[in-house]
Amino acid sequence: MSTTRTLARLLGFGAALVAAYYATAYARRTPPLLPPRVIAHRGGPKEAPENTLAAFASAFARGVPMVECDVHLTRDGEVIIIHDETLERTTNGTGWVMDQTLAELKQWDAGNGERLPALAELVELARPSGAELLIELKSPHLYPGIEFKVLTELEDLGYLDRCVLQSFDWDCVRRLRQLKPSARLGALYEVGNLDVSWPPADAEFVCPPAENVLLNPNLVRTAHSEGRGVFVWFSRGEAPWLYRYLKVFGVDGLITDDPDAAREALRA
Ligand code: G3P
Ligand code: CA
Numbered sequence: 170m171s172t173t174r175t176l177a178r179l180l181g182f183g184a185a186l187v188a189a190y191y192a193t194a195y196a197r198r199t200p201p202l203l204p205p206r207v208i209a210h211r212g213g214p215k216e217a218p219e220n221t222l223a224a225f226a227s228a229f230a231r232g233v234p235m236v237e238c239d240v241h242l243t244r245d246g247e248v249i250i251i252h253d254e255t256l257e258r259t260t261n262g263t264g265w266v267m268d269q270t271l272a273e274l275k276q277w278d279a280g281n282g283e284r285l286p287a288l289a290e291l292v293e294l295a296r297p298s299g300a301e302l303l304i305e306l307k308s309p310h311l312y313p314g315i316e317f318k319v320l321t322e323l324e325d326l327g328y329l330d331r332c333v334l335q336s337f338d339w340d341c342v343r344r345l346r347q348l349k350p351s352a353r354l355g356a357l358y359e360v361g362n363l364d365v366s367w368p369p370a371d372a373e374f375v376c377p378p379a380e381n382v383l384l385n386p387n388l389v390r391t392a393h394s395e396g397r398g399v400f401v402w403f404s405r406g407e408a409p410w411l412y413r414y415l416k417v418f419g420v421d422g423l424i425t426d427d428p429d430a431a432r433e434a435l436r437a
Pocket of ligand 1: 239252402
């Protein structure tokens with residue numbers, strides 16, 4: 170047999186195996202625990218600068234039921250919304266968020282004249298519609314006590330039950346659970362970590378990147394079999410075909426930069 174024919178047969182065999190793998194996963198897929206929701210990542214930065222009140226307001230105005238944001242602590246212990254530990258990428262300020270007070274941080278322009286919002290400001294913006302908040306605690310190792318501060322603030326504002334708190338730092342997720350057993354928590358997964366069974370702190374939601382679900386669609390069934398929802402984030406771009414693929418395999422939420430396109434795909 171010629172080398173070319175051997176290679177062609179091997180390729181055909183590989184393709185058949187891959188097809189069988191996805192066909193089996195498809196046959197065993199589970200429906201979402203609740204109707205899948207669109208979650209505006211950093212408020213949905215297509216419409217306004219990321220993680221600003223303008224972005225969140227735009228998401229709420231378009232009927233997005235849940236927004237994602239990132240939080241840090243200021244030097245005077247306030248919970249502030251910004252993605253990075255430093256100011257340079259998203260504002261005209263410089264330096265570390267943790268080195269400045271809330272008042273000092275408020276002087277910087279976060280894009281189009283927007284100011285960095287405190288978490289409490291986002292809660293007040295969300296309250297009229299009752300929209301849910303997916304709050305990511307960023308770099309919690311830099312902020313001892315941030316878990317207590319975030320939980321207390323949300324409880325005092327009467328909005329904790331409309332929130333899911335998530336982190337890539339699983340010790341942070343465990344501390345949140347210890348402090349508030351009834352809080353809804355999400356465990357974030359890095360690219361390549363394909364096993365979502367029994368996440369830290371028995372989190373109610375597992376949050377893998379889309380790549381992980383592409384490689385292992387069975388992880389959605391695993392999470393559902395344990396009663397957990399699956400919120401998917403996107404590490405390298407989004408596309409309608411990807412939204413549809415995730416929908417087919419029953420994910421519970423898309424943490425998307427383009428809520429309108431994701432909603433359209435979920436509706437289709
Ligand atoms: O919700 C998860 C997602 O936000 C993680 O990525 O870098 O945008 O915070 P990042
Ligand atoms: Ca985030």
